[in-house]
Amino acid sequence: MRIAGIALVVLAVTAGSAAAQPKPDLSMVLDVDRCPHTDATEDVLTAQGREHYQRGETLYLQGDYKGAVLELVASYCKISSFGYSILKDIGQAYERMLDYEKAVAYLDRYVREMPDDAKRASSCAPDPKEDRENVRRRVAVLKDLKAHVKIQTLPGRAAIEIARKSDGFVVRSGFGGDTFELVAGWYTLRTTTRGHEKHEEELVTRIGQPDTRFVSLTPQTGRISVNVTPADAKIYLVDGAVDRFVGVGRWEAKLDARKYTVRAEKQGRIEASREVEIKPDEVLQVGVDLAPQPQFGRRQLLGFGTVAGAVAVGNVLFAFNESAIATTGAVGGGAAALAFGYLYLPDDLALGTSNLTITSTIGGGIVGSFGSLLFTGEQSVVAPITGLGMIGGAAVGYYFGDSRKVRTG
Structure with missing residues (x-):
């Protein structure tokens, strides 16, 4: 961080007029764009700005980057006439906090707001033009940091497509449980699997930030109608490890679209089972005729x-x-x-x-x-x-x- 090298020079500069405030970055409203109005004199503002800057420098060196940001922003608001150099300090603090989007916003603002005739703050300070070019390259590197998005689905291993929201182009595809690398931006996340409704949602990724999404798909449904002979036979529905009684003789129900086993039984008759598959928006008719138990002599x-x-x-x-x-x-x-x-x-x-x-x-x-x-x-x-x-x-x-x-x- 370059705070120590320019602290005295920066804080020695008197506060400028409101017209000297940097032009806001339209892509993101920053804290330095929301400086509170004050009627304090220039001398008071300069003294306050010095105190905030020194506290910000100390907090940064101690690793309290969040506290450093608050103090540096306050310092910027007091001495905005030379505030462009503090923008770099704020950007570096955000980078240490891994908030790359704000880091990019402040560093990019620093590059744009630096005057073409900017001078060295001291003999030990870097050349402003070289420093601006280095920061510009750093911004490019940060912008290229990929977001890592892990997407879990229910049911597992559902098919996933991630498309750019701007033109619909599919940039990534995979399955539930996969992790996707994406540049920061706006996307449409599509999830599909057999027997379930298609799911779409907006996916916004941030620079270099991990994200986890859980998508629970809504099962598609159909209907089943079961008739058993004789009419007093018991009907059971087997769904995986669950075998439950559902009716006697005749049974109708709405079920999720997938495979089941229908079982019927009656004393003195041979038990019968039918493998059935419920399809979306269809009615499945199932007839079961229980044969008499064979008699042995x-x-x-x-x-x-x-x-x-x-x-x-x-x-x-x-x-x-x-x-x-x-x-x-x-x-x-x-x-x-x-x-x-x-x-x-x-x-x-x-x-x-x-x-x-x-x-x-x-x-x-x-x-x-x-x-x-x-x-x-x-x-x-x-x-x-x-x-x-x-x-x-x-x-x-x-x-x-x-x-x-x-x-x-």
Whole structure:
């Protein structure tokens, strides 16, 4: 800072008239353009200006640049006849505060307000013309400092375009979460992503200043209409990890435009799910028909097979005309039928196959019994034939039902 070198010379100059005030910078109204009116004498103004300048010098050296600016501006307002040199001091203080826009404004004012015939303030002071050229170059460097603008979006990674406001030319593009380098100026920030309304806002960047923007996009919406058969089935909407109950039988709603899962369930029916995508300004019709739960006949056939096995084997062994043998065989036949069915009958045995096996077993026994009675009335003959008929009917019925996938109804 050049304060110490010119302090005494600057403050020795008497206050000038109001007409000697520097011409305001139309691009920015500075504090030195708002000097308060005073009726104090020139001697008083000079003394006050000296005090403000000295305090400003001290505060600058101590690193209190904000305080230094206040004192230097006050000094300028008291001794405006030589105020152009203080403009540089104020600009340097603002540069140390990283307020580059005001630094540029004051330094640029200093360059423009320096008289062409300006003289050195002292033998140690720089040549005014050289100093003006150096400050002009410094202003150019400061003006080229880029603003770093970080833009966060919701949803994340939305597409971003930054266009000059003057002509609409797109100078930067990227995605939510990116940081953009921009020269100071006025821009239009556009943010888009699928399923959301386009967002536009003004973006004003300052010289060398960081900025962070958060853009929350408004989801586009559509409608959904769900009909489930049967009408008393429950309807659920799955949205990510959230699975919520929404209605029974029929449900209509307005939803954000994106993908969901519609789920329906009812006791005794197979649960069904549908992946759906809601599109903006459209109505999606979804129909869900819940199929009945398949009925399995394994347990039914195990129970019947145990009894039928006992009866069939007992009847077959009745050929020996020995009750003890027939009884023992019945117990063994029932146990064998139970073990065989438990080991080999599938868990998803169709109820139709089980029903057909039972019917054909009984039918086989009836056919065997009545057929044998046409030729003889001897129980030692009729009973075994009846048992064999049951066994044969069971085999035929199971084979036919399993191969044809017979279902109930």
